[in-house]
Structure formats: C-alpha cells, structure tokens
Amino acid sequence: MDMNQYLEVFIEESKENIQAINDQLLHLEKDPSDLKIVDEIFRAAHTLKGMSATMGYSDLADLTHRLENVLDAVRNGKILVDSNMLDVVFASVEDLEAITLDIANGGAGKRDVQQVVRQLERIENGEKMEGTNDKNDQKHDQVVSDVSNHSIFKELDEFEITVLKESIEQGFETFQLHIKLREDCLLKAARVYMVFEVLEQVGEVMKSQPSVEDLESENFSNDFYVLVVTKESSEDVKKRILKVSEIENMEIEPFSVQSYVNRQWEEQEAAKAEVAATVEKSDEQQIDKKQATPSQKAVNKTIRVNIERLDILMNLFEELVIDKGRLEQISQESNNNELKETVERMSRVSGNLQNIILTMRMVPIDQVFNRFPRMVRQLTRDLGKQVDLKIEGADTELDRTVIDEIGDPLVHLIRNALDHGIETPEERKRKGKSEEGSLTLKAYHSGNHVFVEIEDDGNGINKEKVMNKAITNGVLTKEQAQNLEDSQIYELIMTSGFSTADKISDVSGRGVGLDVVKNKIESLGGSITIESTEGKGSMFSIQLPLTLSIISVMLVEIEEDIYAIPLSSIIETAIVKKSDIMHAHNKEVIDFRGKVVPLVHLKKIFEISSVQTEEELYSIVIVRKGNKMAGLVVDSFIGQQEIVLKSLGNYLTNVFAISGASILGNGKVALIIDSNALIK
Template sequence: MEMNEYLDVFIEESKEHIQALNSNLLELEKDPKNMDTVNEIFRSAHTLKGMSATMGYQDLADLTHKMENVLDAARNDKLDLDSTIIDIVFEAVDHMESMVFDIIDGGNGKKDVSELVAQLKAIEEGEPIQELKSNGDNLASTESTNTEAQMIPLSSLDEFEITVLQQSLEKQFNNFHISIKLDEGCLLKAARVYMVFEVLEQMGEVIKSEPTVAELEEEKFENDFAVILITQDDQDTVKQKIMKVSEVSEVLVSAFEMNAAAETSQMEESAQSSENKSAPVSKSEEAKKQNTSKTGQLTSKTIRVNIDRLDALMNLFEELVIDRGRLEQIAGTMKDAALQETVEHMTRISGDLQNIILNMRMVPIDQVFNRFPRMVRQLAKDLNKKIDLTIHGAETELDRTVIDEIGDPLVHLIRNGLDHGIETPEERVAKGKPEKGTLTLNAYHSGNHVFIEISDDGAGINKEKVIKKAISNGVIEEDQVATMNDSQINQLILASGFSTADQISDISGRGVGLDVVKNTIESLGGSIKIESEYGKGSLFSVQLPLTLSIISVLLVEVGKEKYAIPLSSIIETAIINNKDIMNAHNKQVIDFRGKVVPLINLKEIFEVPGEQEDDTFHSIVIIRQGEKMAGLIVDSFIGQNEIVLKSLGNYLTDVFAISGATILGDGQVALIVDTNALIK
C-alpha cells in the first residue's frame, strides 16, 4: 500500500494526539485517581499506536504500546499512578514528539528508546518504585555522561537567542562557544562554576549554558560544561581570565558559527510551518473535536483544508472588494436606480462572504496556549521553582497569520517571567509570599483588537537598576530621567541596548531578546505595554489586530492626495477654529476634553505639494496609542471605507509613518497612515 498519500494525515493527527496526551497528563498529575483522564490518555495512546504500526514506524509503535500497557494496568486497578510513573510517561511522550518531528523533517522516525521501553515494562510488571527511581537516575547519569563534553547543539537555541547572536555580530561583538573543564578532584564544583560565571558576566553576556544553570548549581554534571558568550574581548583574553579561576584545568574558546544556527532555525521554522497547515477553522469545529475525543466517535461534519487554499481565496476576495468599491462609485455617479439596487445587493452579499472567509481564517489562540502548560511544568522543575499556571480566554480567536507569528514572542515573555520574575520558594517565603508563584495568561477581544496579558506575582522590575543600565548603555541620557514616568521606565527594557550589553545586575534576562519581541509584535501592527510593581510582580500586555488583510479606515484628503487612517486608532473627528489652536514648547496644541493634545499637520509630514492655506477652520482626526493622543490636521474627510491592505514591497520598507497602500474604487492609490509612528 502506498503510504505517502496518508503521511500528511498521519502527521497532523499524531500531533493532535500528542498534544492531547500532554494536556491530559498535566490534569492527571493533579488528580492521579481520575480514571476518566486515564481513559482519555489510553485512547490517544491506543490510536497513535495503531496509526504508527500501519505507517511502518515501529519504534514509535513499540514505545506507544508499552505506555498503553501501563495506562491499561492503571485503569484496571492493577497499578497506582504516582509522580515518578507520570514523569516516565511524560518522558515517553517527549520521545514520541521528537520521532514525529523527525518524520516531518523527512526522517524515518527511528530512535533508541530501549531504556525507556524497559522502564515502562518494569512498571507494568509491578517492579518496586524505588528500583525504578534508581534505574531512572542511572539513565539520567548515563545521558549526562554522554552529553556533558559535547558542544552546545544548535538545535537547542530558540529563534530569539539566534536573533540576539545575529544582532551582536552586527554591533561588532564577538560570539564565542566556550568549553570549560574542572579538575578531576574538584570538590566544590558549584562554587567553581559560580566563580567562572562571575568572570564571564564581567566580560559580557552568557546566552546559553549546557547543562542548564540550575543543573550546574546542583552539581548535576561531571567536570565539563559549555556556554555561549557575547563579549567585546578577544579569544585569548577570554581564555586567560577564565583560567585564573582555581581548579579550572582546560578552557577551549572558539567562534560560534551563525550560518549553521541560521540553517537550524530555518529547519525549525519549516517544521512549525508544516504544523500550522491544518489549523481549525472555527470555534464550533473546535468544540466538535472535543466532543469527538470524549465519545470516541465522529459527531461532526468537518474537512481539513490546506491553508494555502484559504490564502488564495482571501486574495481573490481582496480583488473583489476593490471592484465592489469601483461599482459603488459608478452607481453613485450614474444615478441609475436598477444599477444602484443591484450594487447594494451585491455589497450585502459580499459583506457576508467577507465575514465567512475571515471566520474561516480565525484560529483559537488555544493553538498557541496549549503548549505552555507542559513548558511551564518543565521549566519549573529545571529552575527548582513552584509555579501555578492559570489560563483564561484560550477560546479567543485571531487571524491565522497573526497566530503563526505570535507564538515565539509569547514563549520568550513566559520564559522571562519564570526565570527572572518569579522567585524561588525560599525567597518567596522570606518575603511573606506563598511559596508557589502564579503565572497568568489572559486573552480577550476589545474592539478590533485582541489583548494577551502575561502577569506574574514575582519580584517585579527594579526601576533604579533599569535606569542605571539604560544610562550606561546609552539608551537614555541622565537628564531625561526626571521627566520619565514609571511606564516609560518599564519600556526601557524593550530597548535593543539591553540585549548585548555587559551584565552587571540582576535584571539580566529581563532585557535579553525583548527588543526582538517588541519588533515582532509591532511588525504585526500591535504594541506591548509593561506594568510592574517592585517586589509584587509584572504585567506584559500585548495588543494585536484581529486580522491583517482587510481593515476599516477613514479616508481623508490632504492637498490632492488621499490617505487612509485605521479606524481602530481614531477616537473621533472634529472641526476646530483657528483661534482654538495654542502653542506650547514650539508645538501647536489644542485643548481636547481637558487634555492637551499636540497637532500634526499631515501636509507638512508627508510633504504634499501645494501651498499651505491659512484657513479659519481645520478638519482634525484625533488618534490614540496607549495613553498618548495626537490630532492630525487634514484638508477634508471623505468617509469610512473597508480597504485591502497591500504591502509597499521590498524597495519601500523605510517610508516614515506609512504602513502600506490600497487601491480605491476609482483606481487611485491611497497610502495607509501608520498612526503609531506619528505619535512616537
């Protein structure tokens, strides 16, 4: 039987089952006696085993079969599940996931899982837990011995770490891979590691360590460890400074190769792209899928649609929107009743069609959120912290294009919150806090935007250290500090200067890569806002547009040119008298409902040809971004319209305050104003 035609279906369904396994195992860990959850896990494992065997992926089928046997023993009351057994089952799911991703990358899905299969078999046969723990420790020890002396694998770097390394090269910093070996008889290995890291942080910034910092602190390594360092020092200087630490026997310093890292990143992006090819298309479909998993039967009529087809459909509809605008204009000019009636009917039909197409592209943000519980569980173990993750609003929907891009920035914000926000249990108890920290993810709709909030009850941001760091890095001048409020100070950690500078304070990590997060979010037409209270916690609020394709705008005229201002940024429009315009700090301002609002003349900003007219009255568009407002002076209002957002292309990427263009019904091109850039 030819299997290639079934490969895509196998991959998509395997990923769904693995996600279900992860989610249900997290629930089972909270309540090991819940047989309903055990049955859910068993069904997913059983289905995955059958699919793998049919497709010929024997290693995957064997591992799943052994896990299925353990679950079968548990649901038949032959085995009591505990944290040790659940950890081993989690490890089995990790191996299954890596096999599936190997298949996605064109591999054969083979992996040596004999040790894990033996452990699962021992559990099934009722071997004492103490012995299993010993076996697990031996396995971990063996893995540590085999990997400790190796280079840090490129695949272990995420997109943000790679981006930070690339940016450091652009700023003439050096990226070094450093392998360090301690003396064989070294007794206080953790102390020596601490001293080495002190030296490294004086020279630059450590981006990655292998083993992890937590493992190094707990001495879960033999004598070798490796780090990736960003610094301005040369190789010889770095080596000499590290060798000054006593009981360091060997130091190997080499340039970190970014070409290979970039290739690895591209492979991961390719895998991620494949993963997104069959995203659910509506809330109702998601609900039906949940019903399917509970009953084991197909209760809905759904089909999988390749996302490329939806993109093609959207592109065709965008052309239809342009032609619809043209027909409306022609009908208005000709004043023909029959034509106007037909055009109005077509407008209603195409509006309904537009909503259907946009809804087909909408994906629940749960697609992104569902990988976070497992990630938080693992990070909490690695960091020796107790963390409770709470998720609200996972059913909130976003355009598939936005979903594809927002995952990695959210991962980075969560990692920062866990690593540098929430304290260790001992530190929390000393501060009078519960030993278990709380990380909360919240998503909700507001107007034409979706808000995603990531909050923690950790240490918060030390504003004094942020200011000191920003001044030393040249991000701000010392005389600017007096005029800055708390919100502006918090935003400083998003500046690129924090990514590759020498680390001299405990705010390390709160800035690593956060400029990349900010750039990614702003490239989607969104924004990020930070609130923090030192000692009590932080809140990162991300604002994103619902869709990036078709937007509602206010068309305005400036001279003989037309501009489109997104309605989502507009508070209201107004006509003001010339005498109401005041001057403050050499800028024109108006009093708008008790607030001083600066005026921006679009004719001057965009250098529109024509003489500046000294009118008695001015047409003003009041826009807002966050807490900031501004008034745009235009010549006249044309009206509200729905337009198709078109890119300006690769040759016009740096046009100030213009985010794109659109084609109007009369064939004219109107530029779309980037209100965020104007307010800044």
C-alpha cells in the first residue's frame, strides 16, 4: 500500500494529538488526582501510537507505547503523579514533536530516544525519579538571549544535535563565533586554518558557515561562523582567537541547543498555514438555526485547500479590485446609465466576494497561543515562580499573514512579564499578594481590528525609575520629563536599548528588545499601548488589522502626485486658515480641540518641488498614533477608497514614511503613507 497519500493527514493529526497531550498534561499538573484528564491523554497517545505503527514510523510508535504504559499505570493507581515524573513525560512529548517535525520535513522519523525511554521504564517499574531541573540543565535549556532566533546555523542534522546535547550533559559550553578578517588579509585560508587550530586546542568544532571546503578554497568574503563546544569560558576563547593576526573582530555568544529544537518546532507550527489551510465552512451557517426543523440533519461539508491556491485567488481578486476602480472612474466620466448600473452591481458582488475570500484566509489565533502554556511552565520552573496562565479568546480569527508574524513579539512580551513583571512567591507574600501570580493572554475583535492583551498582576512599571533612566540616556531632559503623561512615560521602555532592569537575566529584561516588538507590530499596521499601576501589574495591548491586503484609505493630492493615508490612523480632515497656525519650539502647530498638534508638510518630507505660493487655507489630515497626533498638510482631498496594498519590493525597503503602493483606477500609482513614522 502506498502510504504517501496519507502522509499529510498523518502529520496534521499527529500534531493535533501531540498538542492535545501537551494541553492535558498542563491540566494534570494542576490537578494530579483527576483521572479523567489521564484518560484524555491516554486516548490521544493511543491514537498516535496506532497511526505511527500503521505508517511504519517505529521510533514514534515505540516511544508513544512507553508513554502509554506509564499513563495506564497512573490510571490503575500504580504510579503517583508528581512534578519530576511529569518532567520526564514532557521530555518524551518534546521527542514526539521532534520526530513529527522530522517526518514533516521529509525525514524518516528516526531519533535517539533511548535516554527518555529508560526514564519512562524506570517510572513504569515504580522507581522514584529525582529532580531533573538541576542548575546545569537550567543554564543550558533556558532560551539564552534567544540565540536561536538569529543563529546562522539553521540546519543541524540529528547527529550534530545529539552530540551537542551529550556535550552539554558532560559540562561543555556551546558557542557560536562570528569571526571577521581584515579587508587587506591576503591569505584568508591560512588565517582560517590558524583559527581552527586554536579552537581544536580548546574544544571541538561542530560546524562552520560557509563549509570547511569553501573556507579552504577561500570561497567566502571576509567573515565566517563557527559552532564550537568547549569547557573554556567565552572570554578565554575570544582572547585566544584574537591573538591570531589579521583578525579585525570576533563576536561570541551562547548557542542553546534546546532553544534550537524548540524553535524548529515553532517554525513548523507557524508554517502550518503555509502548507495547507483547512477551510471549514458548514452549509448550515447559511441557514437560520432558529428556523431549522428537528428533522433537518446537520451536514458539515468541508474541503481542504492548499494555502498557495488561496494566495493565487487573493492576487487575482486584487487585480479585479484595481479594474473595478478603473470602471468606476469611466462610468463617472460617461453618461451611460446602463454602464453605471452594471458597475454598481459589480461593486456589490465584488464586496461580497472580498468578504468570502478574506474569511477563507482567516485562521484562529489559537495556532499561536497553543505554544505558550508549556513555555510558561518551563520558564516559571526555571525562575522559581508560580504563575497561573489564563487564555481567553483563542478562537479569535486573524489573517494568516498576521498570524505568521505575531508569534515572536508575543513570546517576548510573555517572557518579560514572567521574568521582571511577576514577583517571586516570597516577594508576593511580603506584599500581601497570593504566592501564585496571574498572567492573562486575551484576544478579541473590535471593529476592523483584533486586540491582543498580555496582562500580569506583578510589579508594574516604576515611573520614577523609567524617567531617571531616560534622562540619564539623554532620551529627554528633566523639564520634558515633568510634562509627560503616564502613557508617554511607559512608552519610553520601548525605546531602543532601554532597560530599567538592575540585572539583565538570560530570559529577558523589561525594555530589552521591546523596540523590536514595537517595530514588528507597527510593520503589520498595528500599534501597542501600555497601561500599568506600580505594585499591581501591567497590561500590554496590541491592536492589529484584520487583514493586510486590502485597506480603506483617504486619497490626497500633493502637486500632481496622489498619496493614500490609511483610514485607521485618521481622526478627521480639516481646512485651517493661515492665521490660525501658531509656532512653538520653532515648529508650526495648530490648536485642535484644545490640544496642540504639530504640522507636517508632506511636500518637504517627500522633497516635492513646487512653485512657492502663499496659501491662505491649508488642507490638513489629522492622524493619531496612540496619544500622539500630527497634522499632515496636503494640497487637496480626493476621497475615500478601498485599495490593494502592494509591497515596494526588496530594493525599496528603507523608504521613509512609505509603507507600500497601489495602482488606482486611472492606472496611476499611489504611494501609501506610513503616518506612524511621521508622528515618530
């Protein structure tokens, strides 16, 4: 029998069963006496074992069989559930994930699982497991500065991962080295050889990028990467390497093997939507349930559609929207009533078609949320804290493009909340709080946006500390600090390189990297706001658009050019007399409903040549980003329109204040203004 035809279904169902095991294990840890939870885990494991055996993946089937034996012993009262036993079970689930990932990537599903199998056998035989999270494990298994997010080594094979793990167990350190030779270096291969000689003296080279062959043939520029295991400290390794002549610079940082494995699994989950999107729209949704008679049998008809086909469909529809805009312009210029009626009907149909296509691209944010419970469990154990994670609104749907990008910012915010937001049990007890902290992750729809909130009941943000740090860093003056509102003070922690942490930890530092989180969210057309009460907790609120492909904009004219400003950032438009414009700090400002709003002349920003004329009236678009506002000065307003957002491509990624472009009905290109950049 040809099993390849069932492979995709097997992978999808295996991931679902493993996720179910993960979720139920977290519930079991909270309530070890609930045997119904054990039954649920047993059923998922039994299903996974049967499918694996049928498909011929023996390692997956054998490991699941061992896990099944342990669960059966728990059901029969032969084994008691404790944290050390659950650590081993969680480790076995990680191996199940890794094997499934290997199968999904075209591998044979082979993995050395002897160690975890032996531990499961010991549990099955009634042996008491000792604590597995000793300091050495914590040191290496934590996501050390999340090195795997930017590691150059993206493709380690199974043998290399096994060797790295065994080296760590034997007390070795794993480092990633970035070595840069001087520009005038004549014998690059000789210098590389000398570097490798030094590294072989202090440890063992696991991998290089470029490959050793390319390095020997000098088929590289002036820098290269090396992955090395050693018992020497990073400083000692660096000193030895820098003694080699003609080396301009060297950077060394820890490489977390466990983080690498976890990252691969997360990337596979994120790519789930890229491989296949399940479009489940029941015909019964078209029927009013209240009118359905008891005899009507609900039939759920589903179809599995490859996401690439949906992307093609979306691109074709975007072209249709552009042509629709052209037809609307032609019908307005003509006096043909039949053409106008046809175009109006086409607009209604295309509107309905747009809703259907966008709905098909929507996927539940649960695909992102389901990775967090286990991550929170591990981090709280590493940090010695007690945290109750609550997830609300996991069924909230977002465009697949947004889902793919939002995972990393949420991971960073959750780590910050756990590390520097929520206090230790002892500290919470001294403050009169419960020893267990609370972390809430919530998602919900509001208008044309989705809000994601991360709220903790920890320390909150110390405003005085933030302002003092900002003044020390030269971000603002003492006079400016006195006039800031609370929300503006909190936004300071998202300034590049800003941190109020007294000690930078391996997990995070509140403020470290938050500028990257902010930039990522803003690149998705969203925004982030912070609310905090010192001593009581903080809430980070992320606002995201439902979709990124088709947006509503206000078209404006500047000289002969047309620009588009997203409606989501516009408060209103206004005509202002020249006499109403004032000056503050050598800048033009206006009084807008009791607030001083600075003016931004787009002609100057975009360097548009024009004939200098004195205008008596100014056309202004008031835009907002959080609590900050600005007035964009344009020549005239054209009107509101739905346009297709197109990227400027790789060569124009750094164009200031322009987020994309669109083709209008008359064939002209309209650049889309990034008002957030102008306000910033």
